[in-house]
Amino acid sequence: MTDQVLNINEMFETIQGEGVYTGVPAIFVRLQGCPVGCPWCDTKHTWTLDENLIDSVDAVINKSEESERFFGISDLGLLALFEQQGYNAKHVVITGGEPCMYDLTGITELLHERGFTSQIETSGTFEAKCAQQTWVTVSPKVNMKGGYDVLTSALQRANEIKHPIAMQKHVDELDALLAGIDLTDKVVCLQPISQQARATELAIKTCIDRNWRLSLQTHKYVGIA
Ligand SMILES: C[S@@+](CC[C@H](N)C(=O)[O-])C[C@H]1O[C@@H](n2cnc3c(N)ncnc32)[C@H](O)[C@@H]1O
Ligand SMILES: Nc1nc2[nH]cc(C(=O)O)c2c(=O)[nH]1
Ligand code: SF4
Numbered sequence: 001m002t003d004q005v006l007n008i009n010e011m012f013e014t015i016q017g018e019g020v021y022t023g024v025p026a027i028f029v030r031l032q033g034c035p036v037g038c039p040w041c042d043t044k045h046t047w048t049l050d051e052n053l054i055d056s057v058d059a060v061i062n063k064s065e066e067s068e069r070f071f072g073i074s075d076l077g078l079l080a081l082f083e084q085q086g087y088n089a090k091h092v093v094i095t096g097g098e099p100c101m102y103d104l105t106g107i108t109e110l111l112h113e114r115g116f117t118s119q120i121e122t123s124g125t126f127e128a129k130c131a132q133q134t135w136v137t138v139s140p141k142v143n144m145k146g147g148y149d150v151l152t153s154a155l156q157r158a159n160e161i162k163h164p165i166a167m168q169k170h171v172d173e174l175d176a177l178l179a180g181i182d183l184t185d186k187v188v189c190l191q192p193i194s195q196q197a198r199a200t201e202l203a204i205k206t207c208i209d210r211n212w213r214l215s216l217q218t219h220k221y222v223g224i225a
């Protein structure tokens with residue numbers, strides 16, 4: 001267990017919409033703070049980590065629309081909150097924001113001790129500190145203004161590499177990143193940016209050519225969180 005505080009912008013039960021675990025019921029924990037700055041990010045409301053944005057647990061959990069407000073909680077406190085909410089899902093997705101700004105060793109080990117499986121969605125710009133059993137999905141961010149230089153080790157730890165693409169240049173960037181990475185036991189997925197038709201077409205074609213997987217943001221197609 002770590003004594004650090006996890007700053008939570010959203011917590012909800014839904015269906016994992018992306019990547020290898022698509023379709024699996026999951027508790028989503030969205031952590032606050034991200035310095036990477038992807039222009040097309042669909043969670044810009046999580047970027048700012050400022051104590052003036054702290055709110056109550058109830059106000060954050062019961063948000064009816066996206067906001068920058070968050071609450072801080074301990075690893076054990078978070079587990080207690082899951083029970084209080086009466087969640088059924090046994091898979092927990094820790095996302096953000098950039099969750100690997102936090103040391104997730106304590107919370108992920110605790111989750112596995114309590115019979116949950118865990119998954120982290122990360123940009124690969126910080127080292128993933130988590131339980132050995134945690135499924136790490138790295139969605140590599142190349143040439144973003146707040147990028148850091150740990151991508152190679154993040155990609156080595158990754159169980160899944162899920163690359164957002166809109167144009168051929170993004171596929172070429174992924175090829176460059178994957179050179180020298182041992183892909184044995186890793187799944188590579190392409191995820192069209194913002195459901196654009198041309199991005200989807202390119203992702204489908206490239207996945208067929210390369211024998212990679214297509215990851216659609218299925219929650220957006222069916223209108224769930
Ligand atoms: C919001 S990010 C949060 C976790 C982490 N910062 C990251 O980038 O992986 C979660 C996932 O959504 C993807 N994503 C964000 N905005 C997107 C968009 N507009 N279209 C497609 N995927 C997007 C990211 O690449 C990542 O795989
Ligand atoms: N249903 C659902 N699946 C997701 N998979 C990754 C998400 C994310 O924002 O990290 C996400 C999300 O926001 N909702
Ligand atoms: S790294 Fe993730 S949370 Fe941060 S800006 Fe990019 S997509 Fe958004």
Ligand SMILES: [Mg+2]
Pocket residue numbers: 042043
């Ligand atoms: Mg999302």
